[in-house]
Amino acid sequence: DPVGDGAEGGHMHREMLDQPAAAERVLRGRLDERFGTAHLGGLNMDARETRAIRRVKILGCGSAYYVGQMGASLVEELARIPADAEAASEFRYRDPVIEPDTLYVAVSQSGETIDTLLAVEEIRRKGGRVIGLVNVVGSAIARACDGGIYLHAGPEVAVASTKALTTMFLGFSLLALQLGRTRDLSIADGKRLIAGLQALPAQIEEVLKSEDQLALVAARLAEAESLFFIGRVRGFPVAREGAQKFKEITYRHAEAYQTSELKHGPLALISPVVPTVAIVPDDELADRNVAALHEISARGGPLVVVTHPDVDLGDVRCERIDVPRSERELDPILMTIPLQVLAFHAATTLGLDVDKPRNLAKSVTVE
Ligand code: AGP
Secondary structure (H helix, E strand, O other): OOOOOOOOOHHHHHHHHOHHHHHHHHHOOOEEOOOOEEOOHHHOOOHHHHHOOOEEEEEEOOHHHHHHHHHHHHHHHHHOOOEEEEEHHHHHHHOOOOOOOEEEEEEEOOOOOHHHHHHHHHHHHOOOEEEEEEOOOOOHHHHHOOEEEEOOOOOOOOOOOOHHHHHHHHHHHHHHHHHHHOOOOOHHHHHHHHHHHHHHHHHHHHHHOOHHHHHHHHHHHOOOOEEEEEEOOOHHHHHHHHHHHHHHHHOOEEEEEEHHHHHHOHHHHOOOOOOEEEEEOOOOOHHHHHHHHHHHHHOOOOEEEEEOOOOOOOOOOOEEEEOOOOOHHHHHHHHHHHHHHHHHHHHHHOOOOOOOOOOOOOOOOOO
């Protein structure tokens, strides 16, 4: 039994299954249903200071960077503050301009990733304000920041991050909600988001229940030497994270691409031996996404489509994975979970040590 206690992959499997509970922990005591907002006392910022923020810059490495991209979308959509994410490992080396009205956000499970820590120190040296979204209490990054949000994911042992990422996404949701409610976000929209957040733990549980179906799909994906993960706008960081997880533990070549960019090059690689995992939420881009699926299908490319029950995929031949509908802004997290399960089962099918993939350490503490 590859997923039993103490067996190979046991940590990652347990950590995936702990996600509904971890989601509850990060939200607990931080939602204000009456005023449709979040309370994050650890930010150490009053309403006047949060209203003065003109830009949000998120820094993290690897999967934390990809969740940071999801977080940037949340901040832009809910708070209408320009936001982006950058790999902390690159940021420091391009002599970045540090602006006083930018809120810098460092995101890290371990709180010890050297590239992220050095980026925080550089920003603070130049007078910028940094908050941390960190899991490990009292870690170096948590101590180096001006304030922050602890993620309460609990200990994460497997190298491939799962529950920490889910709590990072929720941490960004809380941050975006609080920033939004000190600006233009209406109380009705705040309450809508809160209801959506409160529904997530049970919805994550529901996605995890489809593990048996996902394991069958994963066994087929494991046969491919090379795969694409595609998505656009909110779906693109999901694709990046899906590809990262897959290559990290299966050692297969998995490349993330914007669905809209396929026709500008990589469509040339699509063939019956190159499967594509596509992220197709029920949103304003669904029709365009489905048109891209037809292009792939027409070239014989095997398809796995992570989507919502109402999306009409027409006659596209694919393995369909439906996840529950959530509030649109929160869709990325429910679409990320099946990709973790696919990577996990593809790796166990291949007989690999899921918890300790070759060449990788749980946290990268030297440059
Ligand atoms: C995630 O599955 C990876 N192991 C890796 O990309 C990780 O997210 C990255 O090294 C950042 O780690 P941190 O969150 O501890 O800073």
